[in-house]
Amino acid sequence: MTKTIFEKSIKGMTGVTLCEEEISADFLPQQFLRKDTPVLPEVSELEAMRHFKELSDKNFCVESGFYPLGSCTMKYNPKVNEYLASLEGLTNLHPLQSDDDAQGALELMYRLQEALKKITGMDAMTLHGSAGAHGELCGMMIVKHYFKVNNQPQRKKVIIPDSAHGTNPASAGMCGFEIVKVNSNSKGQVDVEHLQTLFDEHKDTIAAIMMTNPNTLGLFEENISEIAKIAHKNGALLYYDGANLNAIMGITTPKKMGFDIVHLNLHKTFSTPHGGGGPGAGPVGVVETLKEFLPVPVIDYNGEKYVRNYDLKNTIGKIKEFQGNFGVLVKAYAYILMKGDRLKQASQDAVLNANYLKEKLKSYYDLPYDCICMHEFVLSGDRQKAKGVHTLEIAKRLMDYKFHPPTVYFPLIVSEAMMIEPTETENKARLDEFADVMIKIAKEVDENPQNILSAPHNAPVKRVDETNAARHLDLRWKPEPKLD
Numbered sequence: 001m002t003k004t005i006f007e008k009s010i011k012g013m014t015g016v017t018l019c020e021e022e023i024s025a026d027f028l029p030q031q032f033l034r035k036d037t038p039v040l041p042e043v044s045e046l047e048a049m050r051h052f053k054e055l056s057d058k059n060f061c062v063e064s065g066f067y068p069l070g071s072c073t074m075k076y077n078p079k080v081n082e083y084l085a086s087l088e089g090l091t092n093l094h095p096l097q098s099d100d101d102a103q104g105a106l107e108l109m110y111r112l113q114e115a116l117k118k119i120t121g122m123d124a125m126t127l128h129g130s131a132g133a134h135g136e137l138c139g140m141m142i143v144k145h146y147f148k149v150n151n152q153p154q155r156k157k158v159i160i161p162d163s164a165h166g167t168n169p170a171s172a173g174m175c176g177f178e179i180v181k182v183n184s185n186s187k188g189q190v191d192v193e194h195l196q197t198l199f200d201e202h203k204d205t206i207a208a209i210m211m212t213n214p215n216t217l218g219l220f221e222e223n224i225s226e227i228a229k230i231a232h233k234n235g236a237l238l239y240y241d242g243a244n245l246n247a248i249m250g251i252t253t254p255k256k257m258g259f260d261i262v263h264l265n266l267h268k269t270f271s272t273p274h275g276g277g278g279p280g281a282g283p284v285g286v287v288e289t290l291k292e293f294l295p296v297p298v299i300d301y302n303g304e305k306y307v308r309n310y311d312l313k314n315t316i317g318k319i320k321e322f323q324g325n326f327g328v329l330v331k332a333y334a335y336i337l338m339k340g341d342r343l344k345q346a347s348q349d350a351v352l353n354a355n356y357l358k359e360k361l362k363s364y365y366d367l368p369y370d371c372i373c374m375h376e377f378v379l380s381g382d383r384q385k386a387k388g389v390h391t392l393e394i395a396k397r398l399m400d401y402k403f404h405p406p407t408v409y410f411p412l413i414v415s416e417a418m419m420i421e422p423t424e425t426e427n428k429a430r431l432d433e434f435a436d437v438m439i440k441i442a443k444e445v446d447e448n449p450q451n452i453l454s455a456p457h458n459a460p461v462k463r464v465d466e467t468n469a470a471r472h473l474d475l476r477w478k479p480e481p482k483l484d
Ligand SMILES: *Cc1c(COP(=O)(O)O)cnc(C)c1O
Pocket: 071, 072, 131, 132, 133, 134, 165, 167, 168, 212, 241, 243, 244, 265, 280
């Protein structure tokens, strides 16, 4: 176990000496002054550096290796975009500065709105959402307000497929909607007959259908046009969860599929890492009829300058302070400019990579839906489970080979699910390496399952007691009464 930096402390050791003289604290209000010396570790600068380097070495990141975490893709996010987002002219801007003072930033946001409109096909866009789930909530608030304004308050239900990402029912539920589940068919797609039955049953109480396409199985919904027709014929809206746009961008748009509202995760598809708790950005796009419902302010250009427009007739109001997570917007804009027409190539590569891996692995693991996939595919560990090795253990064993495990046990409609998303940025050699290890593990299940059951063997943290970790989480190190 690594010692905490407090345990490495040696009395009297200093890193840097800041100042020879006592600094007067006279100007501070008395009640805020410390009475005791704080308990701080006493280490040299070199030891402090070694300590934090050692900790960071324990982390697995996309720079350490392959990271096929389906649906929550950790792609390579160009470092130059981090640099651009940290330019002083951008980071030193105060959100309360006037529009005149912030023309550059407003122009950047306006142009990003325009680019995202083009990518999604939508007619208007807000950049406010700070995450995917936040975008969903914003979208659902628009749905709710739209039906209120249009005198249809009885539309209180939202249809969501059983393969949906958990945030979909959660966001609709938070917004006060009742969730109605639509089943998937044997091809892993929305069962259109069941959908029709639901509309027959619930009639004009349905407000919207929330879907993602490709769905969480990585499959393109072939009947999307028909689904859109059914929704619209019944007066409902169609919501698109565009968290993972890397299968379709540049090829088709949610608008073409018939969607009315879409959210994107800039922190998945557009150059900000997902994970680690943010910051992210979940812009929301809408069709013309819903334009007046967007949160304010939206960024407009009045022919002369860029302005924050608060004047939308049916706005749902504010959903986030100031302009959202601006730094994430800068990275997304830089990424889109950098890619240009090659955004399409990114989608094609993502789909090609996923299908390549799927074909390499499908004779070693069960593939419940055996068809061409989009950016990801879902294997089942049922065959291995029958021999006593669960998907969780396969995931742990992968760590021994320095691979981040795929998303496991999701989507819920596949038992022992392993959701694999290689992304567009991996090369063939890396994909082959991963496939070889997956095949090796499949063989190990037959020959030496014990070795898998006790994995990981060389990760910094071995098997944790999952129940205890969840119920009695203890992350706090308490100092001994006296350090020395
Ligand atoms: C990641 C994801 C979300 C949620 O995004 P957050 O930023 O984590 O809130 C929603 N839907 C799908 C399909 C996702 O993959």
